Amino acid sequence: MSKEVFPLMKKILVMSGKGGVGKSTVAVNLAFALAKKGYKVGLLDADIHGPTVPKLVGIEEVKGLEVEGNKIKPIEVNGVKVISIGFFLPSKDTPVVWRGPMKHKFLEQISNDVNWGDIDFLVIDCPPGTGDEVISLTQLLNPEIAVIVTTPQSVALEDVRKAVNFAKKANMKVFVVENMSGFRCPHCGNVVYIFGKGGGEQLAKEFGIKFLGAVPLDEKVMESGEKGSPFVKEESETSKAFMEIVDKLIKEI
Numbered sequence: 001m002s003k004e005v006f007p008l009m010k011k012i013l014v015m016s017g018k019g020g021v022g023k024s025t026v027a028v029n030l031a032f033a034l035a036k037k038g039y040k041v042g043l044l045d046a047d048i049h050g051p052t053v054p055k056l057v058g059i060e061e062v063k064g065l066e067v068e069g070n071k072i073k074p075i076e077v078n079g080v081k082v083i084s085i086g087f088f089l090p091s092k093d094t095p096v097v098w099r100g101p102m103k104h105k106f107l108e109q110i111s112n113d114v115n116w117g118d119i120d121f122l123v124i125d126c127p128p129g130t131g132d133e134v135i136s137l138t139q140l141l142n143p144e145i146a147v148i149v150t151t152p153q154s155v156a157l158e159d160v161r162k163a164v165n166f167a168k169k170a171n172m173k174v175f176v177v178e179n180m181s182g183f184r185c186p187h188c189g190n191v192v193y194i195f196g197k198g199g200g201e202q203l204a205k206e207f208g209i210k211f212l213g214a215v216p217l218d219e220k221v222m223e224s225g226e227k228g229s230p231f232v233k234e235e236s237e238t239s240k241a242f243m244e245i246v247d248k249l250i251k252e253i
Helices: 023-036 100-112 132-141 154-169 199-207 219-227 237-252
Strands: 010-015 041-045 075-077 080-084 121-125 145-150 173-178 210-214
Touching: 010 023, 010 132, 010 154, 023 041, 023 080, 023 121, 023 145, 023 237, 100 132, 121 132, 145 154, 145 199, 154 173, 154 199, 173 199, 173 237, 199 210, 210 237
Parallel strands: 010 121, 010 145, 041 080, 041 121, 145 173, 173 210
Antiparallel strands: 075 080
């Protein structure tokens, strides 16, 4: 399949209204899925207090970055250019104890002073919620697209609605991805909906936005994160489902 050609870089904000829904996993695999399709992709880990992208892509030990022509040079992994606050911390256990103005200053620096080069997509992994960091990223980068990640159950949807409203007010084109959907038993083949069913699709209908699809609850997703290799790099039912989600996103934008 030939890739669509986009005249300008598209910025995709991957958001959630709460933590623990697999937002970073979706952001990482979205970036690598786009690269797999032949696009040039940047991945910005903007979760200042919980940067997990370095671990998810297998570069957790990177500390410090090169500078080229007064611009920070990202780390490239399988064609994806990656920047994370994790690269600037002494260790992965170092807490970031910053108030709002310091967070904004850091995000301003990595928004303006990174040499992304000629890329088609910049995927931005946001912190949970709609606080200082997400407001700053929206102001600094003016993203066109928001991918909202939710799990199926109602307790998650209550918080995710806030993220949808935030993105709509910021004039972004909003999409929904449901993560941790049905679990297929490896022994009997039956699908069990541990966290409920259809919440993401219901949310999309409620707001009149596009539902891109559901990512199954799969042990291989956890294993891929532990070993630092995005699951879309390998062939599986979950990888296939995710690539279909990415196809729909590309078609819509």
